[in-house]
Amino acid sequence: MTPFGSRLRDAMDAHGPLCVGVDPHPGLLRAWGLDDDPDGLARFAGACVEALAGRVAIVKPQSAFFERHGSRGVAVLERLLADLRAAGTLSLLDVKRGDIGSTMQAYAEAYLRDGAPLAADAITCSPFLGAGSLRPALDLARANGRGVFVLALTSNPEGPSVQHAAVAGGRSVAADVVALAAAENDGAPLGSVGLVVGATVGTAVAELGLDLAGCRAPLLAPGVGAQGAGPAQLRAVFGAARSSVLASSSREVLSAGPSVPALAAAAERTRDAVVAALR
DSSP: OOOHHHHHHHHHHHHOSEEEEEOOOHHHHHHTTOOSSHHHHHHHHHHHHHHHTTTSSEEEEBHHHHHTTHHHHHHHHHHHHHHHHHHTOEEEEEEEEOOOHHHHHHHHHHHHSTTOTTOOSEEEEOOTTOGGGGHHHHHHHHHTTOEEEEEEEOOSTTTHHHHTOBOTTSOBHHHHHHHHHHHHTTTOSSOSEEEEEOTTOTTHHHHTTOOTTTTTOOEEEETBGGGSBOHHHHHHHHGGGGGGEEEEESHHHHTTOSOHHHHHHHHHHHHHHHHHHTO
């Protein structure tokens, strides 16, 4: 079984370090001329698969925008994940799950178990009940060749109150998360436990003493390009870890819809801009 990190490295080498988010919020559905209902959602998801599969390293559906439509919306998400799998394109399901014990085990089985209706190649997780609380997801992901991206340093203004806080021994909560990834990825060229680090967090990585290169984690980085982070900001935030950065973009690509050729062209332009920014 090929580990997720190896498959992601191959996809980034083949298609560039771009992750495109599929975020069908009501305003975007309206902008595409679609109804804000499960049928409009299904047309939106189908166009995204047609435009993005085989063109980007990984596609990241945001689960909440499907869940808001109830069981029919979740069925659309299941179909989207299956279509990406059939097309040979990696999926990263943005669910940000984080809990303890049997509940975390159940979340892991929902998204990381072979044959699960909502199985994805990787998911996002929140470690803020303690990094060790994610153990069921980490173990099941490893067993099934899947990945987990753990929130470490997010760019929302509320994030530092938790992520910068000191724990036992004086290091930050974010440093504990990075240490978890380093331990899980030990020896891998690119590990299967990634980190979410906002490209606009400024000097926080340096101030908190985080070794992003040493933890061998793929680094999911919202905020590259149109959202404000260019070459200078990326050098400041990621330094020697820039080769592991997977830039996340949603609005910049999806605003080109509903035309499939226009969406594909926008993804290619964004990918080229990301490659230039990460040099």
